[in-house]
Structures are given as C-alpha cells and as structure tokens.
Amino acid sequence: MIKIGIIGAGRIGKVHGEGVTYGVKNAVVKAIADPYMNADTEKWAKELGILHCYSDYHQILDDPEIDAVMVCSSTDTHADISIEAIRAGKHVFCEKPISQDLNKIKEVMEELKKSNVKFQVGFNRRFDHNFRAVKSAVEAGKVGDVHLIKVTARDPEAPPVEYVKTSGGMFLDMTIHDFDMVCFLSGSKVNEVYAAGAALVNPDIAKVGDIDTAIITMKMENGAIAVIDNSRQAVYGYDQRAEVFGSKGQVAVANDTGSTAVLSTVDGITGEKPLYFFLERYMESFSREVSEFVDAVVNNSEVPVDINAGLQPILIAVAAKKSLDENRPVKISEIQF
Amino acid sequence: MIKIGIIGAGRIGKVHGEGVTYGVKNAVVKAIADPYMNADTEKWAKELGILHCYSDYHQILDDPEIDAVMVCSSTDTHADISIEAIRAGKHVFCEKPISQDLNKIKEVMEELKKSNVKFQVGFNRRFDHNFRAVKSAVEAGKVGDVHLIKVTARDPEAPPVEYVKTSGGMFLDMTIHDFDMVCFLSGSKVNEVYAAGAALVNPDIAKVGDIDTAIITMKMENGAIAVIDNSRQAVYGYDQRAEVFGSKGQVAVANDTGSTAVLSTVDGITGEKPLYFFLERYMESFSREVSEFVDAVVNNSEVPVDINAGLQPILIAVAAKKSLDENRPVKISEIQF
Amino acid sequence: MIKIGIIGAGRIGKVHGEGVTYGVKNAVVKAIADPYMNADTEKWAKELGILHCYSDYHQILDDPEIDAVMVCSSTDTHADISIEAIRAGKHVFCEKPISQDLNKIKEVMEELKKSNVKFQVGFNRRFDHNFRAVKSAVEAGKVGDVHLIKVTARDPEAPPVEYVKTSGGMFLDMTIHDFDMVCFLSGSKVNEVYAAGAALVNPDIAKVGDIDTAIITMKMENGAIAVIDNSRQAVYGYDQRAEVFGSKGQVAVANDTGSTAVLSTVDGITGEKPLYFFLERYMESFSREVSEFVDAVVNNSEVPVDINAGLQPILIAVAAKKSLDENRPVKISEIQF
Amino acid sequence: MIKIGIIGAGRIGKVHGEGVTYGVKNAVVKAIADPYMNADTEKWAKELGILHCYSDYHQILDDPEIDAVMVCSSTDTHADISIEAIRAGKHVFCEKPISQDLNKIKEVMEELKKSNVKFQVGFNRRFDHNFRAVKSAVEAGKVGDVHLIKVTARDPEAPPVEYVKTSGGMFLDMTIHDFDMVCFLSGSKVNEVYAAGAALVNPDIAKVGDIDTAIITMKMENGAIAVIDNSRQAVYGYDQRAEVFGSKGQVAVANDTGSTAVLSTVDGITGEKPLYFFLERYMESFSREVSEFVDAVVNNSEVPVDINAGLQPILIAVAAKKSLDENRPVKISEIQF
Structure with missing residues (x-):
C-alpha cells in the first residue's frame, strides 16, 4: 500500500483524488496541497478519508511516509515542482504537458538521470x-x-x-x-x-x-x-x-x-x-493510468508513459x-x- | 452515514460489499455474515474496511448500530431472514426473488404492514x-x-x-x-x-x-x-x-x-x-440500486422497487x-x- | 425469349410490367388485360413497348404466342383465372395469396396435377x-x-x-x-x-x-x-x-x-x-422473382416458390x-x- | 425522346448503354462506335435494341437524327472528340477527366463559347x-x-x-x-x-x-x-x-x-x-447523371456538371x-x- 500526495486541488487534482480512493488498489491519498486550500476542499478531502490538507506543497514533499506525488498544479509549475519532488525522492506522476518550455523539460530529464524515482506523464487517453x-x-x-x-x-x-x-x-x-x-x-x-x-x-x-x-x-x-x-x-x-x-x-x-x-x-x-x-x-482512464503508475512503483517496473513519451x-x-x-x-x- | 450489514458472502454479497464501499455515498458496510465465513472472505472484508465478519447473521441483526441489512443469502432463506430483520427494526434490501413460495412472500408482506422499515427488492436492471x-x-x-x-x-x-x-x-x-x-x-x-x-x-x-x-x-x-x-x-x-x-x-x-x-x-x-x-x-446497476435504497432510508422516502413490484x-x-x-x-x- | 401476358393492371400488375421490361432477361410483356382498361394504362403500356391492351383477359389466354401469364387481378379471382390459364397451357405466376378459400387452392392444385405448366406464387420477399x-x-x-x-x-x-x-x-x-x-x-x-x-x-x-x-x-x-x-x-x-x-x-x-x-x-x-x-x-425483389420464374420456364426447372410453399x-x-x-x-x- | 450515340464501347461505354436503355426516360441509344468493334459488342448492342454498331465514330457525328453523344473513349481522345461533336452540333456528355492536358480543356471551352450545345462532365458520384x-x-x-x-x-x-x-x-x-x-x-x-x-x-x-x-x-x-x-x-x-x-x-x-x-x-x-x-x-449514379443530362437537353436547361465544374x-x-x-x-x- 503506497501513500500518495496530490499537489494541486483543482479539477484534475480532485479527479485523481477520487480515482485513487475508489478505483486504485494498493494506494491511498494521504495528503493534498493547494495554495488556495479552502473549506470546501477540506470537506471533500475528509469525505474521501484524505487525512491532510495543506496550502504549501512542501509539507507533502517533507513527509517521509509519502511515496509518490501527483503534480496537478498549473502547467507552468509542473516542471519545477517535479524537480523538487524528484530531489525529495518521491515518485512523480506529472499531469500533461510536462512544460510548454522545452528547456524546462530538459531540466526534468537531467534530474531524473540522477535519480531512481519513477516518472509518469498523464496522457490518460492511452488507458481508455x-x-x-x-x-x-x-x-x-x-x-x-x-x-x-x-x-x-x-x-x-x-x-x-x-x-x-x-x-x-x-x-x-x-x-x-x-x-x-x-x-x-x-x-x-x-x-x-x-x-x-x-x-x-x-x-x-x-x-x-x-x-x-x-x-x-x-x-x-x-x-x-x-x-x-x-x-x-x-x-x-x-x-x-x-x-x-x-x-x-x-x-x-x-x-x-x-x-x-x-x-x-x-x-x-x-x-x-x-x-x-x-x-x-475519460473518467475510467484517470484511475487506470494511476493504477499502472502505482503498479510500476510497487513492482519497480517500467511506467507506461515515461518522460520521453511525454516529450x-x-x-x-x-x-x-x-x-x-x-x-x-x-x-x-x-x-x- | 448509515451502517449496513450484509447477510451472505457469496458472489452477489461481495458485489454489494464492493459496490457500497466504492460507489454508494452516505453508507458504509459495517459487517458481513456467512455460515461458511472463511479467511479469504475475511481478507477481502479487511481490504474494504468492513470491520466485522460473522458466521451467524444474528450478530448483525443484534447490532443496534446497523441501520439496514442486505439479504444476499440463498434464495430459500430470503423470506425468513427478511422477516427476522424487519422484526429487528432493520431496513431490508432483499435480493431477488423474495421467495419461490408465494406464501412466504405473503408472510413478509404481513410483517411489513406491522413495521416502518423500508423494504427493497434487488431488481437491479431497473437501474441500468x-x-x-x-x-x-x-x-x-x-x-x-x-x-x-x-x-x-x-x-x-x-x-x-x-x-x-x-x-x-x-x-x-x-x-x-x-x-x-x-x-x-x-x-x-x-x-x-x-x-x-x-x-x-x-x-x-x-x-x-x-x-x-x-x-x-x-x-x-x-x-x-x-x-x-x-x-x-x-x-x-x-x-x-x-x-x-x-x-x-x-x-x-x-x-x-x-x-x-x-x-x-x-x-x-x-x-x-x-x-x-x-x-x-450490470455492475454499475448494483451500486445504483443500493444508492437509491440508502437515499430512501436517509430521506424516509419511497424505495424504487417495493415488495409489490418484487411480487x-x-x-x-x-x-x-x-x-x-x-x-x-x-x-x-x-x-x- | 418468352412472351408474358399480365392479367390485372393495378398497382402490382404495373410493378411487374416495369420489372419485366427493365429488369428481366429473356422475357418480354406482350399484352396486359384489365376490365377497367383505360387511356392512361394504354399510354403506360405503349411507353414500355407492350403491344396489346385488352379489357378481357381471355384474349391473353387465347394468344398462342404467349407462354406465361402473371395473375395480378383481385385476390378473389386469383384461383379461377389460374385454373383457366393452366387449362390454356400457360405457365402461371400467381400473386399472393392464391386464395383465401382453401377449397379454391385445392382446385388449383388438382388442375396442376393434370398439367405440365410451371406455377409460382408471388412471395417476393424471399428474393430480397x-x-x-x-x-x-x-x-x-x-x-x-x-x-x-x-x-x-x-x-x-x-x-x-x-x-x-x-x-x-x-x-x-x-x-x-x-x-x-x-x-x-x-x-x-x-x-x-x-x-x-x-x-x-x-x-x-x-x-x-x-x-x-x-x-x-x-x-x-x-x-x-x-x-x-x-x-x-x-x-x-x-x-x-x-x-x-x-x-x-x-x-x-x-x-x-x-x-x-x-x-x-x-x-x-x-x-x-x-x-x-x-x-x-422491395422493388428489386419483384423483378428477381420473375427472373427466376422465367428461368424455370426457359430451363424447365423447379420454380422457387411452388404452390405448396404458397399454401x-x-x-x-x-x-x-x-x-x-x-x-x-x-x-x-x-x-x- | 432524344437519340444518343455512344463513342467508345469499353466498360464505361457499356455501363452507359445499359443505363440509358433501362434507366433513362426520354432517351434511346441509336448507335455505338468503337475502333475495336466486334461480334460480342454487336450481340450486346442487339440485345439492348441499339440499331447501329460502327467502328468509326464519325458515322455517329454524321447522323442528323442523333441529338447527343456520350464520349466514353480513352482519356487522351476525350477533348478532341468533344470538339468534333460540338462542331457537329451534338450535345456532349464527356466522361471524366475532360483531359489531362489543360490546353486541350481550354480548346473545348473555346469551342463551347461558339456553340449552343450542352456539355456535361461525367462526375457520377454527385448523383449518388x-x-x-x-x-x-x-x-x-x-x-x-x-x-x-x-x-x-x-x-x-x-x-x-x-x-x-x-x-x-x-x-x-x-x-x-x-x-x-x-x-x-x-x-x-x-x-x-x-x-x-x-x-x-x-x-x-x-x-x-x-x-x-x-x-x-x-x-x-x-x-x-x-x-x-x-x-x-x-x-x-x-x-x-x-x-x-x-x-x-x-x-x-x-x-x-x-x-x-x-x-x-x-x-x-x-x-x-x-x-x-x-x-x-455507383451503378445507379451512372443512369441518374445521364437522366439529368437528357433533361437539360430536352428542357434546354443548365446541365448539373458543366465544363467549369469539370475543370x-x-x-x-x-x-x-x-x-x-x-x-x-x-x-x-x-x-x-
């Protein structure tokens, strides 16, 4: 059973929160972070059994119990947060696109070379x-x-x-x-x-x-x-x-x-x-892609959509x-x- | 949030156990009973967060915290267990058919007249x-x-x-x-x-x-x-x-x-x-029918498939x-x- | 090339007139008869190259050049006209139903036993x-x-x-x-x-x-x-x-x-x-059934829908x-x- | 009733011969010409009631009774034969493409300007x-x-x-x-x-x-x-x-x-x-396009696919x-x- 932190509580972050809770075996969402964390999101998280709601995602990166993060923040932050997460030793599921800036993608790729974490990109339609x-x-x-x-x-x-x-x-x-x-x-x-x-x-x-x-x-x-x-x-x-x-x-x-x-x-x-x-x-595909990501983490196998595929x-x-x-x-x- | 006990841990009992856990709001399965309770079922129950596994369904009927039971036992026991449950003041979701013996159905109907519990029959295809x-x-x-x-x-x-x-x-x-x-x-x-x-x-x-x-x-x-x-x-x-x-x-x-x-x-x-x-x-229909049953219990409204419809x-x-x-x-x- | 006479110039008679002319090989309509023969029908026949328009169908039965008749008259006359045609030695294509009177059908069957003509019933949908x-x-x-x-x-x-x-x-x-x-x-x-x-x-x-x-x-x-x-x-x-x-x-x-x-x-x-x-x-099926009737006449083979099938x-x-x-x-x- | 001459007795020429005979009102094929005219084609023509088979298409152009020609010869001859036919005062139905040589098309266009004949190009799919x-x-x-x-x-x-x-x-x-x-x-x-x-x-x-x-x-x-x-x-x-x-x-x-x-x-x-x-x-479309061509000739109205559309x-x-x-x-x- 791996523990997941979700960074970003917008539409897609919530889709993944529900997808993991109801549709993914061997994984549980422990925490969710969003700079605009509010009472509605906290209520939603409580109903799903998500224990922690943060406004600073570093609290997720700092939690040693959390194995993997899902980067669901705004597109322009995907690459930087991914890099921070990789450095913190977390497996990363990054929503698409990794970045609109090709140099940023290169940075993520270089960070990955120095690390052993799994990195998957959220091209969910492949799971439809x-x-x-x-x-x-x-x-x-x-x-x-x-x-x-x-x-x-x-x-x-x-x-x-x-x-x-x-x-x-x-x-x-x-x-x-x-x-x-x-x-x-x-x-x-x-x-x-x-x-x-x-x-x-x-x-x-x-x-x-x-x-x-x-x-x-x-x-x-x-x-x-x-x-x-x-x-x-x-x-x-x-x-x-x-x-x-x-x-x-x-x-x-x-x-x-x-x-x-x-x-x-x-x-x-x-x-x-x-x-x-x-x-x-595409609702079912969102939990399927995460299921396969979790499998890759649990079994230390290849992720189905790696950063090259994401590029x-x-x-x-x-x-x-x-x-x-x-x-x-x-x-x-x-x-x- | 109502608490449900499932009586019968065969195929359909397990379908409902998963359906309620992953697909029904405002309800949780607290216990499951089966005369052939075994380690596999206990493991399955634990993964779903079902707290109690009994071999005697009376333990469910005796639990004052349990609001409703789902009768998923063998067909020939549906009516008798339903009657016991009604007498115990539990709302009843009874798998189809209520009975193959028309007299037994009459007995359930008479018991219901003396009671205020909800009684729904499991004609799931209506929810497809x-x-x-x-x-x-x-x-x-x-x-x-x-x-x-x-x-x-x-x-x-x-x-x-x-x-x-x-x-x-x-x-x-x-x-x-x-x-x-x-x-x-x-x-x-x-x-x-x-x-x-x-x-x-x-x-x-x-x-x-x-x-x-x-x-x-x-x-x-x-x-x-x-x-x-x-x-x-x-x-x-x-x-x-x-x-x-x-x-x-x-x-x-x-x-x-x-x-x-x-x-x-x-x-x-x-x-x-x-x-x-x-x-x-028909997988989705199994959780939908229970959702509507739970709604009827929570809101004290009509069940969608009552005993007359089931007859x-x-x-x-x-x-x-x-x-x-x-x-x-x-x-x-x-x-x- | 066989010569056909059509008895009855109502809707189905005209469908067959056009079907034979435009869609059936080895056959030509030589004459059409209808008790209500009129100028419109004569014009229609002329355009198709049908040479003779009669108000008395006996003129068709009496024409030794005509090999086969198509009985397209009102249902109550099908059997009697068929019998006359068989006696005149004409092959018969009879519109369905042969008769609503079972005795009449028996009479046609008996007449056929004494004859060598082909007799086909117009169940066109078999050719669809x-x-x-x-x-x-x-x-x-x-x-x-x-x-x-x-x-x-x-x-x-x-x-x-x-x-x-x-x-x-x-x-x-x-x-x-x-x-x-x-x-x-x-x-x-x-x-x-x-x-x-x-x-x-x-x-x-x-x-x-x-x-x-x-x-x-x-x-x-x-x-x-x-x-x-x-x-x-x-x-x-x-x-x-x-x-x-x-x-x-x-x-x-x-x-x-x-x-x-x-x-x-x-x-x-x-x-x-x-x-x-x-x-x-079903337009195409009308000419196909006649094509197969004509083939049966030309090749002296079995018709595809015989009187037993019609019964x-x-x-x-x-x-x-x-x-x-x-x-x-x-x-x-x-x-x- | 207009009289048509077909120039070219290959596959498409025969398709049109049958299409006009069986499916086009107000028109009849009087003659067909092909440099390789042979007994098979003559037999085919006879069965359709086409009176004349020529090996020289000029016999068609020279026949004052013929109102329109269908140019079904090889593509490289379309334009030249069309021009001859226009000069002979015949309405022209020309198979596609008019020519692969844009200059040849221009010549046909210029010839048409000096004439009052109808000119239609055989884009049959428009009639499907x-x-x-x-x-x-x-x-x-x-x-x-x-x-x-x-x-x-x-x-x-x-x-x-x-x-x-x-x-x-x-x-x-x-x-x-x-x-x-x-x-x-x-x-x-x-x-x-x-x-x-x-x-x-x-x-x-x-x-x-x-x-x-x-x-x-x-x-x-x-x-x-x-x-x-x-x-x-x-x-x-x-x-x-x-x-x-x-x-x-x-x-x-x-x-x-x-x-x-x-x-x-x-x-x-x-x-x-x-x-x-x-x-x-596309069989039906071949007779429909010619029907509309014949209508345009008979009613002196616009053809549905003119030379500009063909270009x-x-x-x-x-x-x-x-x-x-x-x-x-x-x-x-x-x-x-």
Whole structure:
C-alpha cells in the first residue's frame, strides 16, 4: 500500500483524488496541497478519508511516509515542482504537458538521470478502453503494416478567449493529446508535420493569435501518414474517434454514449450524442493510468508513459505551430531540443 | 452515514460489499455474515474496511448500530431472514426473488404492514443506463401509447444440469428479470401469459423438467402486448435488448460492448461481442440500486422497487410455468395469492 | 425469349410490367388485360413497348404466342383465372395469396396435377437481398441448429377501415408474408400457432372484427420456436427486420434506408427512416422473382416458390385467426384441407 | 425522346448503354462506335435494341437524327472528340477527366463559347444517393457554416504497375473524384493544396513515379479546410465515406453494403464488407447523371456538371502533384490555365 500526495486541488487534482480512493488498489491519498486550500476542499478531502490538507506543497514533499506525488498544479509549475519532488525522492506522476518550455523539460530529464524515482506523464487517453482496443489490434498485427492513422478530436464548446490567451495555443493545449495518440497508435515517432488551421468557430480567437479548427498531417518515421482534425466546438458533443488503416485492414473506434437507446419517430432514427466532455468520456482512464503508475512503483517496473513519451507530443505541437505560422511542412528535427 | 450489514458472502454479497464501499455515498458496510465465513472472505472484508465478519447473521441483526441489512443469502432463506430483520427494526434490501413460495412472500408482506422499515427488492436492471433510457423515453411520452414491449435476454452459457434441478425453473431463475422489465418499461401489470418453450440447447435440461429456450407472450393491463425471447446459451455472449413500440414511435436498446472498436478485413466488418455476463454488464446497476435504497432510508422516502413490484415477476413466472405445462394462456388471476 | 401476358393492371400488375421490361432477361410483356382498361394504362403500356391492351383477359389466354401469364387481378379471382390459364397451357405466376378459400387452392392444385405448366406464387420477399442473406447464412450452417426465428413487420400506416372490411383480416392480408418468411428462413413448417392481437392503432378496426397489432408465436416442425410482431402503423416507416438464432449464433437484418447519412446536431445523432413502404423497400425483389420464374420456364426447372410453399402461409393465417378467436394455441392439423 | 450515340464501347461505354436503355426516360441509344468493334459488342448492342454498331465514330457525328453523344473513349481522345461533336452540333456528355492536358480543356471551352450545345462532365458520384444526402443537408443549412470537409476514398485493390505508368498519376486517375466531391459538398473552390503521399501498398508504384497512399489537405475559398485520405488498396473493399462538419453539426455517410445482415458468433459481431468496387457501388449514379443530362437537353436547361465544374478537379490534381513533388502547399493560382 503506497501513500500518495496530490499537489494541486483543482479539477484534475480532485479527479485523481477520487480515482485513487475508489478505483486504485494498493494506494491511498494521504495528503493534498493547494495554495488556495479552502473549506470546501477540506470537506471533500475528509469525505474521501484524505487525512491532510495543506496550502504549501512542501509539507507533502517533507513527509517521509509519502511515496509518490501527483503534480496537478498549473502547467507552468509542473516542471519545477517535479524537480523538487524528484530531489525529495518521491515518485512523480506529472499531469500533461510536462512544460510548454522545452528547456524546462530538459531540466526534468537531467534530474531524473540522477535519480531512481519513477516518472509518469498523464496522457490518460492511452488507458481508455476504445483507444486500447485500437492499439491492441495494431500490435496484434490485425491491420498489418500501418499506412494511415486518423484521429478526430473535437471539443463540445470553445474555451473563453481569456483562457485561450494563456493556453499556449490549441496545439499545446488540446491537440497535444492527439499528437500523443498518433504516436501511441502507430508505435512510431513523427518526422514532419504540416498544419492548416483557422479561427472558424470564434474569430476573436484569431485576434489573440490562435486557431480553433485544424487539419494536421504528419509523416511518421515508419513511413505511415497521419492526420488529425480538430475543432474547438462540435455542437453535438465531444467527438473522439480514431482509425488505423494498413495492409491487412482497418480498426476504428467511434464515440461512447450514455446509453445505446435509439428513438424512432416521424422525425428520424435518433441515437444519443457522445458523452459530453473529457470528464464524462475519460473518467475510467484517470484511475487506470494511476493504477499502472502505482503498479510500476510497487513492482519497480517500467511506467507506461515515461518522460520521453511525454516529450514527443510537445515537440510535435511546437513544430505544428511553426508550420502554421510559416505555411510549410516542418521537420521535428528543426525544433531545438 | 448509515451502517449496513450484509447477510451472505457469496458472489452477489461481495458485489454489494464492493459496490457500497466504492460507489454508494452516505453508507458504509459495517459487517458481513456467512455460515461458511472463511479467511479469504475475511481478507477481502479487511481490504474494504468492513470491520466485522460473522458466521451467524444474528450478530448483525443484534447490532443496534446497523441501520439496514442486505439479504444476499440463498434464495430459500430470503423470506425468513427478511422477516427476522424487519422484526429487528432493520431496513431490508432483499435480493431477488423474495421467495419461490408465494406464501412466504405473503408472510413478509404481513410483517411489513406491522413495521416502518423500508423494504427493497434487488431488481437491479431497473437501474441500468440502457433500460433507464428506455423507461425515460416511455415516461416522457416519446413513443406515445405503448402497443408492444419486446425483451430479448439470452445467457452466454447454460448452467449445469445440477444447478437447473434446484433453480426453480428457467422462468423463476432467469426470466424473472425480464418479467420485471416488461412491467417496468410498460408501466403496467401483466394480465395473461402464454409460454412456448423447449430444451433446445441441452436435452438433459428437459430430463430434469426444465427448458432452455422460450418465447413468452403477455397481455398487459393497459392493453399492450409484450413478448420475451430467452435462451440459456447465446454463444456470442450475453444478449440483453429491449424495444418499446407505440403510437408515436419506438425506443430500443442494444447490447453494451467493451469498446466501440470495429475491425475491417478481408473477412468482414467485425465489432466486439456483448459484455460477457451479468457481472460485466450490470455492475454499475448494483451500486445504483443500493444508492437509491440508502437515499430512501436517509430521506424516509419511497424505495424504487417495493415488495409489490418484487411480487409481480414471481406471479408471472408461476403463471408462465402453468402455461407451459398446460399449453394454454394463463391469467395471473388464476394464480392463488 | 418468352412472351408474358399480365392479367390485372393495378398497382402490382404495373410493378411487374416495369420489372419485366427493365429488369428481366429473356422475357418480354406482350399484352396486359384489365376490365377497367383505360387511356392512361394504354399510354403506360405503349411507353414500355407492350403491344396489346385488352379489357378481357381471355384474349391473353387465347394468344398462342404467349407462354406465361402473371395473375395480378383481385385476390378473389386469383384461383379461377389460374385454373383457366393452366387449362390454356400457360405457365402461371400467381400473386399472393392464391386464395383465401382453401377449397379454391385445392382446385388449383388438382388442375396442376393434370398439367405440365410451371406455377409460382408471388412471395417476393424471399428474393430480397436482406432476407436472402439471412437464408444463406442459415443454410450455410452459420447459426447452427435453429432455435428461434423472429420477424418484425410493421406497416407505415394503417389501411382505411373500408379496406380492412374486405381484406380477409390482418393475418391473411399482411402477416401472410411473415408466415412465409418464418417457413423460408427456418426451412421448416409450422406445427402450432398462438396469436395475441388487438386493435390498438385504430379502435374502428376492432368494430369490423379485425386487429392491427399482434404477437404470434409458432412451434415449428423442427423444434424451433418462431415469433412475429406486427403493427399496422409504425410512424417512423416500414419496419422489416428478422433474426434467426441458433446453437452457433445469430444472423439478423435491419431496415434499409435511402442513404447512410447521419446528422449530428445539438438534438442528437439522427439517421434516415426506413424506406417508406413495400414499393420502395422491395422493388428489386419483384423483378428477381420473375427472373427466376422465367428461368424455370426457359430451363424447365423447379420454380422457387411452388404452390405448396404458397399454401403454407394461408394455413398458418387461418390457424392464427382461429387462435385469436378462441384464445388458445391451434395446431395446423386442425385446419381442414 | 432524344437519340444518343455512344463513342467508345469499353466498360464505361457499356455501363452507359445499359443505363440509358433501362434507366433513362426520354432517351434511346441509336448507335455505338468503337475502333475495336466486334461480334460480342454487336450481340450486346442487339440485345439492348441499339440499331447501329460502327467502328468509326464519325458515322455517329454524321447522323442528323442523333441529338447527343456520350464520349466514353480513352482519356487522351476525350477533348478532341468533344470538339468534333460540338462542331457537329451534338450535345456532349464527356466522361471524366475532360483531359489531362489543360490546353486541350481550354480548346473545348473555346469551342463551347461558339456553340449552343450542352456539355456535361461525367462526375457520377454527385448523383449518388449518399453524397446527395450530404449535399442536401449542407445546402439546407443543417450543419451551418462549413468548417471541415473529409473524404475517404480507398480502392479495393491497386491497379497493375503497367496501368499506373500511363494513368496520369493517382491524383488525376483516382483522387480526381474526391477533389470534385470536396468542391461539390462544400459548395466552394479550392485555394491551396498540400499533399503527403507514398507508395506503401506496392513499392513498384514508386519506381514508376507514382504513389498509392495519400493525405491531401485543401484550404477552400470559403475558409473551410478539407482533407482527403486515399489508398489504392483497402483489403476489406471499396471504402467511400464523407463528412461535412460545421457550426451547427455534422453530416456523414458510411459505406453501402449488399445487405444489412449481421452475424453474431463466438468470433464476434460481423457485418458485410462494402460493395466491392465502383461498378457495384455507383451503378445507379451512372443512369441518374445521364437522366439529368437528357433533361437539360430536352428542357434546354443548365446541365448539373458543366465544363467549369469539370475543370476544377483537374486543376487541384495538378496542384496536388506539384505539392507532392516540391513538399510545400501549392496555390491553385500557381497553375497556368
């Protein structure tokens, strides 16, 4: 039974608090820290049996009983807190992205070289039942050599322009999951990326230098070609699909819905919309990724998403932004790291 | 926070133990009792934080801190233990069926009249997301007046003949859920039933006087006609579907699968089989039904499946057996109660 | 190249006129006869290249160049005209049902014994791509031994009460196709039938002694159990489905639609309704059944739906009506023939 | 009733011969010409009632009774024969592509300016029930402003390398239909194209300078972004899908199959593969496009696919090839015309 401290009590920190408590064997959350710790969070923690609520996360790092920390703080603090945690000898589960600053990631990597702790990045979709089914089929050779990878990812509603301003841009904020999925499903890295994008949902997003709609093409190291289509606003809900096509066929996954109910009336044959957003859609994957992290800690085995895997989508996102800005295909090797 | 004692530590008792612990708010399992209590069960209980393991369920009934019991013992003991629990002032969640003996059910009903405790029957499928979606559509008037109700229920494999011998027959053992579903989805009671059945899966089942395949037609009090088709063995897995058809249209639910993955090869376009059996398929419904039971206890409100609702499927099952034996439609009013 | 005369220029006569002209090889329609022959029909015939329009069908029977006739007149004349045609040495394609009078069918059968002409009954659904796919899977042993056969057949709108009065009742008028389908898909005959029915769509249909909604259960000679559900009015369109379930699995067919288009909006995920009614849904099957009839004539081989096959659904319909009237299962052997 | 002459008696010429004869009102094929006219073709023509078979197409152009010609000869002769036919005062239905030589297209356009004949290009997929359903939904505003257009087009098997050599390349030979579809479905022209492609199916295709797999991104004049994915070999059959996504939702079409049959066994839940190839999949569209051509001739109205519409996909294909060769996005305005 390992003891976990959660750093950051925002939405994702709470998701992990509940996920570990109700869905992860061999682990318990001992403490949670947040600079804005308040009575509501304390009440929530008490109900889950979390013993300590701190406003300073160093109290977690200083607790010798705590084996592992989950870094769920704001993105710009992920790398520095990770480094502190590694130095304190804690295993680290770090939410994605590790950092938007490639130098910071390098620092974390160097710190890890000097340490024996486990470090896992929170690309939860790799643990989703649908995407795992695709991955399994590909690995089992059911589609043969991979030729095409297609990922559709559309959010149900665009974020406020204020959020967009500080988000790092759509590629780093939203598409990063899809870049990871392309690598995961193909079992290959990206060589070159070409991005076409525009602000079609909300023109104000263009005013702050971002886009909300994109088609991104990637040439993979193994010769396959991948494509992602993104929109910040699919009014029918969170659209999360993927296809892998190869020499022996194709495997594809469609959206999950709340039920299989189909209503047939004079107006047509109508099924349910996809599950609304990532909390509804990917809830199980959040506890599964932590379960595998805990297993890696307990068994001293490899984590399923290491820092190199966590780095790739960031490199692709940076290259995609460059491609968009310069309207040309950009090689990953052009990105300084 | 109410305290629950579970009586019976077999498969369904353990399902409820985990369901309450991980999925039900405002309730905790304090004790579990089973005449065959053993070290494995004690270990399982300890991991869940269940404090007491007894071999005599009276220790649960005698514990004044325990507010409610869940009767998960063998079917032939449901009624007697329920009566004892009611007399001990405990709220009762009783697994289905209450009894195969109609007189025993009458005794429970009479005991309840003298008491103020809540009594809920474990027809868990009413809490399943798919069947709830059908029920909601029907109640919202989306199919208009109900004309036809169709339920398909097929198990993935037939039980051993030894089990069949003591099961009470397919109608009381398996179809009972479907009889309940017909009542639940139509919002009506059954007037008359006609059953056609045979042992087509395993002829040995006929030798012990039972069937494994059936079509059962029911005339409902509200004028609608219902039909159930059953098989003890669908080799492709647990087949659980329903349709309600009416003056304004139809609502139908299909099977749930482990993922939406579809594989396209030279051999065809292939999706996943249904979730294997009831534990996989209906897991969420087990904690939902208990959540609503706990809510009813906490708020002193109506339970969602009371003893009258629990009685109906048993009456229909008895009538269906009589119909099968006499090869004629049988009215529910012919059944002595 | 055989020459065909069509007797009856109503809806189905015209469907066959066009079907033979545009879709049947080795055959041409030489003449069409109808007591109400008019200018519109003559214009229609001219466009198709049909040379002769008669008001007396005897002109067709008297034409030595005509090899085969298609009896598309009103149901009550099918048998007598068939007999005349057989006596005239013409091959006969007779629309379903042969007759609602079992004695008349016997007369046709006796006439056939004295003759060498081909006689085919117009159960067109046997030639439909969907039902053929089910039949092929069953015959190829893909579902193993057949245990259950399910047919859903619902019309898009109820006929006028005036029509119902003279229709022979829903079983002979509408369900007759489904009775045929049960025999066709199972490869077996019906032993016993139990029908539950009511006038739920239009109570006026009850006033003229008929029903519009039914569940009909059949025990088959091969031990399987079959069930049909019918409604005269599915507001979402013509609902035509079937399932055959057996020891090795199930084959099922769903409705056909005008396109595969699916619209996803805030209101849900909506597909097209089924093709509206039998002309849209079964058009191809009308020319296919005649093609096979023509092949049988040209090659002097067996017709695909002979008079015995044409008789079965009528016997079942009569038994089903008796079952409904007497509220008991009725054996086919109880029907005098 | 207009009289048609078909020039070219290869596969597509025969498809049109049968399509006009059996499926087009107000038109009849009077003659067919082919330099390799032979007994088989003459027999085929006789069965269809086509009166004349010529080896020199000028006999068709010289026949004053013939109102329109269908140019179904080899691609390199389309333009010249079209020009001759226009000069002879014949309406022209020209198979796609008009020419692979942009100058030749210009010549045809100039000839048309001096004439009053109708000229239609054979982009048959615009007449397919699925793509028409998408187009209708888009035009009816059901998806709002168009943001993304996605077309999947994969052939069931790669052509021989010998064919590939003279095909003009995949973009002009195969993708040209998809370029047309992107324009048709979006109601907009393409501004810029970026193509990523490789020979992944058959490396020998690379040796003759072509590709067999591609992702092509297009920026549309109306601001939308389009993407096509192509493969020369989908082993599960002809994969023909499209999606249009916009501010109010999405409309998507899936593949057509021979039946809706689904087989459920221990191996999974298996549906039919798509219809095998373009003859099976698009047969109805061939007679529909000619019906609309004939209507335009008879009513002196606009043809549905004029020469400007026929030109666009060729310009896009040329730009896509340039993009592939130079690995950069290419503007359509860069292409000399």
